[in-house]
Amino acid sequence: MAAVASLVTLLSPVMAASSSSAIVADGSSFSLNGNDVSYRFHVDNSTGDLISDHFGASVSGDIPIEVTGNVNGWVNTIGRVRREFPDQGRGDFRQPAIRIRQSEGYAVSDLRYQSYTVKQGKPDLSGLPATFGTDDEVSTLIVHMYDNFSSVAADLSYSVFPKHNAIVRSANITNQGKGNLTIESLASMSVDFPYENLDMISLRGDWAREAHRERRKIEYGKQGFESATGYSSHLHNPFLAVMDPASTESNGEVWGFSLVYSGSFSVDVEKGSQGITRALVGLNPSQLSWSLGPGESLTSPECVAVYSENGVGGMSRSLHNLYRKNLIKSKFATADRPALLNSWEGLGATFNESTIYQLAKESAALGIKLFVLDDGWFGDKYPRTSDDAGLGDWIPNPERFPDGLSHAVNSITALKAANTSTNLRFGLWFEPEMVNPNSTLYHEHPEWALHAGSYPRTLTRNQLVLNVALPEVQDFIIDAVSNILNSSDISYVKWDNNRGIHETPSPSTDHEYMLGMYRVFDVLTTRFPDVLWEGCASGGGRFDPGVLQYFPQIWTSDDTDAVERITIQMGTSLAYPPSAMGAHLSAVPNQQTGRTLPVDFRGHVAMMGGSFGLELDPSDMPEDDKAALPALIELAEKVNPIILTGDMYRLSLPEESNWPAVLFISEDGNKAVLFYFQINPNINHAIPWIKMQGLDPKATYRVDGNSTYSGSVLMKIGLQFPIATDYGSKVVFLEKQ
Ligand SMILES: *[C@@H]1O[C@H](CO)[C@@H](O)[C@H](O)[C@H]1NC(C)=O
Ligand SMILES: *[C@@H]1O[C@H](CO)[C@@H](O)[C@H](O)[C@H]1NC(C)=O
Ligand SMILES: *[C@@H]1O[C@H](CO)[C@@H](O)[C@H](O)[C@H]1NC(C)=O
Ligand SMILES: *[C@@H]1O[C@H](CO)[C@@H](O)[C@H](O)[C@H]1NC(C)=O
Ligand SMILES: *[C@@H]1O[C@H](CO)[C@@H](O)[C@H](O)[C@H]1NC(C)=O
Ligand SMILES: *[C@@H]1O[C@H](CO)[C@@H](O)[C@H](O)[C@H]1NC(C)=O
Ligand SMILES: *[C@@H]1O[C@H](CO)[C@@H](O)[C@H](O)[C@H]1NC(C)=O
Ligand SMILES: *[C@@H]1O[C@H](CO)[C@@H](O)[C@H](O)[C@H]1NC(C)=O
Ligand SMILES: *[C@@H]1O[C@H](CO)[C@@H](O)[C@H](O)[C@H]1NC(C)=O
Numbered sequence: 001m002a003a004v005a006s007l008v009t010l011l012s013p014v015m016a017a018s019s020s021s022a023i024v025a026d027g028s029s030f031s032l033n034g035n036d037v038s039y040r041f042h043v044d045n046s047t048g049d050l051i052s053d054h055f056g057a058s059v060s061g062d063i064p065i066e067v068t069g070n071v072n073g074w075v076n077t078i079g080r081v082r083r084e085f086p087d088q089g090r091g092d093f094r095q096p097a098i099r100i101r102q103s104e105g106y107a108v109s110d111l112r113y114q115s116y117t118v119k120q121g122k123p124d125l126s127g128l129p130a131t132f133g134t135d136d137e138v139s140t141l142i143v144h145m146y147d148n149f150s151s152v153a154a155d156l157s158y159s160v161f162p163k164h165n166a167i168v169r170s171a172n173i174t175n176q177g178k179g180n181l182t183i184e185s186l187a188s189m190s191v192d193f194p195y196e197n198l199d200m201i202s203l204r205g206d207w208a209r210e211a212h213r214e215r216r217k218i219e220y221g222k223q224g225f226e227s228a229t230g231y232s233s234h235l236h237n238p239f240l241a242v243m244d245p246a247s248t249e250s251n252g253e254v255w256g257f258s259l260v261y262s263g264s265f266s267v268d269v270e271k272g273s274q275g276i277t278r279a280l281v282g283l284n285p286s287q288l289s290w291s292l293g294p295g296e297s298l299t300s301p302e303c304v305a306v307y308s309e310n311g312v313g314g315m316s317r318s319l320h321n322l323y324r325k326n327l328i329k330s331k332f333a334t335a336d337r338p339a340l341l342n343s344w345e346g347l348g349a350t351f352n353e354s355t356i357y358q359l360a361k362e363s364a365a366l367g368i369k370l371f372v373l374d375d376g377w378f379g380d381k382y383p384r385t386s387d388d389a390g391l392g393d394w395i396p397n398p399e400r401f402p403d404g405l406s407h408a409v410n411s412i413t414a415l416k417a418a419n420t421s422t423n424l425r426f427g428l429w430f431e432p433e434m435v436n437p438n439s440t441l442y443h444e445h446p447e448w449a450l451h452a453g454s455y456p457r458t459l460t461r462n463q464l465v466l467n468v469a470l471p472e473v474q475d476f477i478i479d480a481v482s483n484i485l486n487s488s489d490i491s492y493v494k495w496d497n498n499r500g501i502h503e504t505p506s507p508s509t510d511h512e513y514m515l516g517m518y519r520v521f522d523v524l525t526t527r528f529p530d531v532l533w534e535g536c537a538s539g540g541g542r543f544d545p546g547v548l549q550y551f552p553q554i555w556t557s558d559d560t561d562a563v564e565r566i567t568i569q570m571g572t573s574l575a576y577p578p579s580a581m582g583a584h585l586s587a588v589p590n591q592q593t594g595r596t597l598p599v600d601f602r603g604h605v606a607m608m609g610g611s612f613g614l615e616l617d618p619s620d621m622p623e624d625d626k627a628a629l630p631a632l633i634e635l636a637e638k639v640n641p642i643i644l645t646g647d648m649y650r651l652s653l654p655e656e657s658n659w660p661a662v663l664f665i666s667e668d669g670n671k672a673v674l675f676y677f678q679i680n681p682n683i684n685h686a687i688p689w690i691k692m693q694g695l696d697p698k699a700t701y702r703v704d705g706n707s708t709y710s711g712s713v714l715m716k717i718g719l720q721f722p723i724a725t726d727y728g729s730k731v732v733f734l735e736k737q
Contacts, residue, residue, distance in 0.1 A: 020159045022139040023118050030116070030141060032158055033058065034165040037307040039082045039158070048112030050143065050156075055167070056253065066194070069274065080274050084194035085145065085156055085171070087111045094221065094272045097190035097280055098171070102150050103179035111145040111154050122159045122168075127515050129260050129549030130302050131168055131326045137161060138326070151177030157302075162699040164322040170302040175292040187268075187282035187301035189257055195275035199245045201312070202267070203237035203571055208559035210234045210540035213655065215475050217245065218271050220294050224282050226266035229692075230465070230501025230510050231537060232544035238265040239575040241315060242279060249312050249650055250693055256308070256315040256573050257281045260327070261301035262546035263514040266451055287510040288603070289632075290331075304545070305671035312574065313693070317647050320577035324645070327545055329526065330552035331530050336580060337553065337611040338369035338425060339633045340492070345560070345586050347618030349376030349385060349605055353408045356511060362618045363640050364415040364424045366626075367633040370492055370532075371412055372427035372613075377405065382438045386567050388462040391434045392441030394480040409488040418630065427492025427532070427612030428484065432477045433517065434463045434498065441476075448473050450513075452503040460499035461501045467505075469512035474520050485528055495551065498536040514546075523549040534582055534611065553580050553611045560586035560615055561593040562605035563679060563727070566654045568661070569608055578664070579644040583609025585632065587616040588625075599625040601677070603632035604729040608662060608675055612636040635731065637671050642666045649693040658682070665694050672734040678723040689718035700737040708737060 024031040029463045032039040039700075040053040053063045065287035076091030088096040089108030095492040101107045120135035125186070131138075138161050145154040155172040169189050175181050197220045201223050203211045208395060216223070227233035238259035244252050257279065259265050264284035271277045281303045290298050304322065308314030324333055341363040351359075360371040360505040376397075379390030383397045396405035435442050435449055442449065442464070451457050457464055466473050484490070504510060517647060525533055535542055535551040539558035547554060554576075557568045562585075562697040565591040569581055583606040606612050618626050642664045651661040653675075658679050665672040676690060693699065703719065714734070721730050 009612065015630040022162050023141045024566065025116055025118060025141060027116065032144070032160040032167055034160055034162040034167070034307075034628040035497055036309065037165040037167070039160070039167045043113040050077065050113055050145070051284065052084050055191055055255070055305070057309060075273060079109040079272070080276075082194065082276055084190070085111065085154065086190060086192075086233070086278070087147075087682040094278050095268050095270050095280060096104065096185065097187040097282075098154065098173070098183070099185040099285070100150065100152060100173075101182040101184055101560045103181065107184070108151055109152065110147045111152070113148070114139060114144040114146045118141045123157075125170060125302060126299055127518060128299060128301050129518060129546045130170075131161070131166075131260065131322065132305065133161060135723055137163065150181070151175070152181065161322060161326060164306065164326070166304055166306045166318060166322050168302050168304050170300045172297055172299045173292065173340075173350055175294055176295040178294050180294075181292045183288060183292060183298055185283075185285035185288060186298065186300050187280040188259060188300040189279070189281045191255070191257075191279045191305065192275040193242065193279070197245050198277055199243050199247070200269055201241040201243070201574065202572060203239055205234050207234050207538050207541070208557060209564075209568075210543065210557045211237060211568050211574070213571045213574065213653075218242070218269055218270045220273075220275075222268060222270045224266060224268040228266050228284055228286055230264055230287075230544070231267065231497065231542050232262050233500070233539045234539065235605070236267075237575065238267070238281070238544055239576065240267045240269070240279060240281060240510050241312060242277070247311055250314075251319055252309070254308050254312050254315040254416055254654070256306045256319055256575065258304045258319055258545055259301060260304065260545040261514070261551070262517070262542055262544050263287075264510050276502070282661050283511060287507045290511065291508070293475065300543070301546070311524065316650075317576055319575055320573075320648060323545060323548060324577050324579055328548050328552045328580070329550065330533065331529060332552045336637070336640050336644065338530070339367065339636055340370035340372050340427065340611070340613035341368045342372040342374055342494075342584060343614055344374035344614050345591055347613040349387075353374060353402070356408065357411055358619075359617060360412040360424060361415055363614070365418050366418075366614075366618060366629045367418045368424070368614065369417050369422060370425040370427055371399045372429065372492060372494060374429040375431075375496075377401070377428065379439070379441050382436065388436035389436050391431055391436040391463050392439040392466075394430070394432070394484060396484075398642065405484070406488040409490065413489050419513050425491040426489060427494065428490050429494045429496060430481060431498060432481055432520075433466055433468055435464050435466055438462075443452045448476075450501060450504055450509070452505055452703070455503050458502050460502075463499055465499065465501050467509070467513065468516040468520065469509055470516070474516045477520050478523050481524055485531065490530045491530065494534045494536055494555065505706045518546070518550075521547075525550045536582075540568070540572065542574060545576075548580055553582050555582040557610060560584055562597050563595065564593060565605050566660050568676060569605070569649055570654060570660070573648060573650065577610070578608060578648055579610035581609035582611040582613065583607070583614035586611040586614075587620065599628045600632065601727045601729045604675055604677070604731055605627070607636040607639055607731075608643065609634075610640070612640065639664070639731070645670075645695055651690060651693060654679070659688055659690065661690050663692055663694065669696060670736045673731070674732040675732065676721050676730045676732065678728040679726065681726045682723070687720045687722050689720055691715055691718035695734070696736070701734040702737055703734055704732050
């Protein structure tokens with residue numbers, strides 16, 4: 001029986017890492033070591049299968065070989081062990097990380113260990129976004145596996161960033177045989193957790209309701225989530241946390257998985273019959289079906305996995321640091337972002353050169369540094385005056401700009417931000433992946449829109465999606481955007497994307513589209529490195545690490561109601577650094593919820609995002625609110641460096657408390673800023689104490705320029721903030737003495 005097969009490995013313990021270097025490998029055991037994390041696996045001597053030993057707290061020395069239960073019943077040994085890269089067939093009935101269909105029709109694979117390579121640094125991922133680092137920051141182990149029967153090679157690439165406690169994995173599958181294969185599923189990361197009780201967290205939502213944190217117990221059987229929209233989507237984010245059921249925001253073991261990809265994905269968590277929990281993160285199998293001819297390869301996107309013993313917050317801070325330093329390529333990653341005003345909620349698509357100049361002038365008078373013209377500026381034969389025309393025709397509307405767009409840009413950039421010698425900068429909105437049937441582009445190239453034969457081309461928001469998989473479409477977009485950026489002094493681009501993908505010629509089009517889109521992003525951001533690029537997809541519909549590689553910031557949600565935004569921004573911060581979030585103060589009553597909130601509350605929530613802005617027409621504001629704006633802009637500029645580079649501590653969560661609070665601590669630990677909110681009034685009731693985190697317990701901190709307290713008092717006892725009304729807020733500065 002199969003039990004005999006595992007006897008050989010049962011007799012000898014897995015060899016231990018003998019040094020503290022980041023990667024220790026000897027061809028039979030492998031150890032990846034971060035500062036506070038170990039990731040270990042070994043080759044089963046008798047079978048050549050890769051067996052997982054540990055992903056968690058830093059350990060050294062031998063690990064006892066896992067004793068499997070009696071092999072009785074239908075499940076073979078291979079279905080009872082923790083596998084590094086589970087293939088299909090051979091008696092493991094759990095969901096595989098890879099499923100390949102051979103030309104003969106078999107969907108069985110037999111990937112066994114062959115050899116390994118270790119490299120300093122981290123190779124690129126050929127056309128896919130990927131974390132990067134110097135030889136000092138990251139090391140890479142490549143494990144070569146091979147299926148003798150199908151001649152398929154699988155290279156598993158593991159990179160370890162010791163400082164961030166991050167392990168990054170991708171898989172590269174090559175067809176070395178003579179037949180054609182189809183890759184039907186390919187997970188970037190597959191982790192088998194030992195038998196224990198676990199919880200998981202995902203981020204779910206919809207348009208204007210992104211990133212709601214969902215925690216649940218992992219039950220026997222499958223539980224998972226996916227995006228099948230063609231993009232990472234508002235519906236579910238490509239992020240998973242797995243944790244000990246006792247872990248909290250600030251304590252306990254938490255594993256975070258974040259897929260560096262912007263297309264359809266799937267996350268599958270399966271607690272198998274034996275109680276082992278398998279987590280798979282990768283491309284969505286329903287949109288893969290990738291054919292691989294002889295000699296061809298498919299590389300999966302990479303998945304980042306971090307481990308923390310400091311709760312969900314510790315996991316988030318590891319991802320934030322890694323993404324700020326080793327994912328976002330833009331020179332603006334941690335540079336101060338100009339306070340901006342976006343015209344959308346103020347003017348919508350109804351404006352002319354003089355009305356936008358007026359809005360820009362008012363913005364400058366308030367201290368705004370960047371004026372952003374949103375939708376509605378383009379289209380000649382099919383002018384973009386409503387959402388049923390113009391997308392695809394990236395030519396300034398000649399009626400709105402009779403003297404050309406550059407005339408308007410020149411007059412706006414000649415304005416000075418109030419009381420400074422800083423010229424106002426100009427930004428522009430695009431939605432380059434889309435086309436309206438009412439456009440010259442569509443009339444000339446109907447074949448460029450995604451479609452499936454003669455099936456109807458279903459419109460969403462009156463628009464179709466261009467097939468960015470086609471090189472001619474990629475070149476069209478690159479030229480159209482370059483032309484506009486070359487024509488005027490434009491220093492910011494908001495790149496929007498407002499519908500999902502439905503009809504495609506083939507399931508594999510979704511991934512081909514992403515590869516094409518990444519080429520477009522790469523060419524444009526390399527060509528225009530001085531432009532501050534902001535991603536957007538009806539708000540946070542494409543808030544993912546793939547986009548962050550190219551764009552340092554993303555519009556977090558089309559819902560600008562500040563109470564809603566606390567939940568959305570805190571949820572988004574589970575995986576993404578606050579530096580990456582666009583957040584704006586908008587008018588009241590709020591356009592999405594109808595709620596009226598105090599201007600300070602709206603401003604304070606917005607300045608917790610790395611890119612603070614206004615989304616309104618100041619001339620429509622009540623005088624008092626308008627008068628408050630300069631001070632709020634100044635405060636946003638003051639806190640911005642701490643938000644961009646500091647550590648974030650979610651002190652209390654909006655879903656659990658009437659007093660959500662967040663502390664940001666500067667990188668050097670010398671300054672901190674606390675944001676504290678009271679949602680409902682607190683009538684005739686004790687006032688809660690809010691406890692800080694992450695301070696030096698022995699140091700002394702000055703609170704808002706007057707009282708001083710020790711870090712231990714601030715963390716163990718906390719501070720109180722009496723607020724009389726509902727929707728109250730405080731911004732409090734701490735300075736280490
Ligand atoms: C695997 O087998 C080789 C040779 O039989 C032996 O030297 C080695 O110690 C074994 N390794 C493990 C991990 O059992
Ligand atoms: C994948 O493997 C093929 C074949 O060995 C190689 O040519 C290609 O460069 C690899 N891709 C990556 C991203 O490593
Ligand atoms: C695969 O084939 C090679 C060469 O024939 C052989 O050495 C190796 O043992 C085979 N591996 C497996 C798992 O069958
Ligand atoms: C593989 O697919 C290609 C393209 O569809 C086809 O030309 C070729 O004949 C196929 N090869 C085999 C061995 O089936
Ligand atoms: C621009 O629009 C405003 C407001 O609708 C209008 O008063 C003004 O005459 C327009 N200017 C031009 C040049 O069309
Ligand atoms: C600019 O300075 C003037 C005079 O000190 C002041 O009244 C005004 O509020 C300032 N504006 C801004 C936006 O700071
Ligand atoms: C094209 O524009 C016309 C006129 O605005 C509008 O009635 C029609 O619905 C639009 N067609 C589509 C497909 O959006
Ligand atoms: C725009 O300018 C860049 C460099 O400034 C140049 O590489 C590119 O070819 C220009 N593109 C177009 C379409 O004019
Ligand atoms: C602390 O300073 C702030 C402003 O600097 C002031 O508003 C507040 O009243 C002071 N609090 C105390 C207790 O002195």
